Amino acid sequence: MRFFAAAVLLAAVSVSSVAAQTKASVFPFPYEVVQLENGFRAYLIKAGAPGQIAYVSIVRTGSRDEVEPGKSGFAHFFEHMMFRGTAKYPHYDAETTKMGAFRNASTWPDQTAYYLVANTEYLEKIIDIESDRFQNLKYAEPDFRTEAGAILGEYQQGAREPQRWLNEKVREAVFQKHTYRHTTIGFEADVRAMPNAYEYSKSFYERFYRPENVVLVIAGDFDNATARQLITKYYSGWKPGYKAPPIEAEPPQTAPRDVTVKYPGRTLPILSVNYRAPEWNPTDKTGVALEVLGQVAFGPNSALSRKLVLEERRVQHLLPAFGLSRDPYVVSVQAMVSDPADVKAVESEIAAAVKRFQGTPVDAKLLADTKSSLKYGFLMGMETAQDVAFAVMQVIVATGRLEPVEDYYKTLEAITPEDIREAARKFLVDTGRTTITMVQEG
Incomplete structure (x- = not known):
């Protein structure tokens, strides 16, 4: 049975090595690509200080993907929810603190990125924790409502910041149809309505947090063979199912x-x-x-x-x-x-x-x-x-x-x-x- 399991893992992954340190290449570091059958892709880059890794999960979903009326701001909202934990690791912050890891996330119009920086010795633990929250995030409705209140506070705190105010006005003037019209934090009315969108939040996670829509970058000092094996072990079971949202194109502008x-x-x-x-x-x-x-x-x-x-x-x-x-x-x-x-x-x-x-x-x-x-x-x-x-x-x-x-x-x-x-x-x-x-x- 051990041989059969190993054969399955090998069939589920393809690996290509790229010698990036050539005269014709600009990117200066060697890297490998790990491609799983479920669509998940990881880049293993040997760079940085000895004994350290950066683990960056890039979700190719941001505020541009929020096409449903009344649901702007959910990509950013979900950035917050992803720190809530899972059944296996219910206390995400505590688990990563034990490793001395620096962790954070950011949301932009085109992406949401989650990143950790830690010692190389914790590579398997990090892969286990990160793959788990991307596949098995779990939160109760009271926790969801609490986080929604925090998002509203964040909105109100920055609402009168001059650059944000200007950014909102630019988007309103430029875009009539495309979802770039709203900022990553969303329209105020949508932010205020978030506490009542618990069921929608679960569907957002199920639609966008899929292996075909996430690219992992591990950069640092680590063993490639070990990383390949661990990525295959922890991410191969992630079920595909991503479908790109129907984002309406902005009509051509014809006058200043x-x-x-x-x-x-x-x-x-x-x-x-x-x-x-x-x-x-x-x-x-x-x-x-x-x-x-x-x-x-x-x-x-x-x-x-x-x-x-x-x-x-x-x-x-x-x-x-x-x-x-x-x-x-x-x-x-x-x-x-x-x-x-x-x-x-x-x-x-x-x-x-x-x-x-x-x-x-x-x-x-x-x-x-x-x-x-x-x-x-x-x-x-x-x-x-x-x-x-x-x-x-x-x-x-x-x-x-x-x-x-x-x-x-x-x-x-x-x-x-x-x-x-x-x-x-x-x-x-x-x-x-x-x-x-x-x-x-x-």
């Missing part, structure tokens, strides 16, 4: 939108200029060029930033946000303006910068320096095992795999000044622009 919102507190004016953007795609040259454009046009080393922030001091900060998302979203430039009377003039400066990049190819040296900075910022940011796991999260969320990271940096390397101009002409257009000006109330 200009909105002024009043913030109920003290703040300098904040100008947020947003342009409709494509989904993240590692081989889309124009999309990758758009991400680079954000840095060369509006980043800290850009001519506009030097002028407005350092030389003239008309702007407290100029912040580009040109990272792309799993679905078409927006890229944005945000400026906190020192003098309320100067807002329109600053807006004109941003528009003029856009026109310059649409008309004139970017300086070749500036482009080369920016591409180098982006590439080596990625590489130098992977100091710890946790850093390594987090560095590959975007590509895993977008594609379900780590391997396309190589495609992305090949595309980045090939970007030319003409590609930057084409991205500006294609995406930074007035018909796709939404400008939000947030001013102090009263």
Whole structure:
């Protein structure tokens, strides 16, 4: 019987090794892929400090997946519930504290991520605990209601934070159909109704916490053969059944939108200029060029930033946000303006910068320096095992795999000044622009 059990395990898993330390590869660490028959995939990355591992479970579900009316905020809510325990391990926090593990989680529009950092000696215990809560989470309705109250408190605590207030107003103005319209914490009415959604919460877990929708990254110092065996042992019994939700596409924008919102507190004016953007795609040259454009046009080393922030001091900060998302979203430039009377003039400066990049190819040296900075910022940011796991999260969320990271940096390397101009002409257009000006109330 022992031989038969071993044969079943071997049939349920495929393993491929990738020698990442080659001259042609950007990702600097060797890794293996463990693929189970139920759709579960794990990446085993040898990196980081001796004797330590980072264990990151990436659920490819975030607030974008909350398609049912009245149920926004449940991905974030479930992040909290996942710490409630199981029949086998009813006290999750106590179990992980015994190991001296650092643990946390975060929810974003496109994903929910759970992570632990601990000593390598606890590898099997961590795999046991984590696989168990992803398959057998258990909580009673009173516990659910208690957590729902905590979520409402979190919502109320941050409701008047200026950046969150602005983020909500941007989403409301940009999106009419797509679920990016709501933030990860959800609409207030939905958060207030959460205590009555106990049965729905169980269905959310059953639908989205499935092996095909979760990718595990283990980075650190561990034995690959042992990790493969343990992953197969603890995750092979997880029943598949994930079905992607029907997320409605946002209709094309056909005219500029200009909105002024009043913030109920003290703040300098904040100008947020947003342009409709494509989904993240590692081989889309124009999309990758758009991400680079954000840095060369509006980043800290850009001519506009030097002028407005350092030389003239008309702007407290100029912040580009040109990272792309799993679905078409927006890229944005945000400026906190020192003098309320100067807002329109600053807006004109941003528009003029856009026109310059649409008309004139970017300086070749500036482009080369920016591409180098982006590439080596990625590489130098992977100091710890946790850093390594987090560095590959975007590509895993977008594609379900780590391997396309190589495609992305090949595309980045090939970007030319003409590609930057084409991205500006294609995406930074007035018909796709939404400008939000947030001013102090009263």
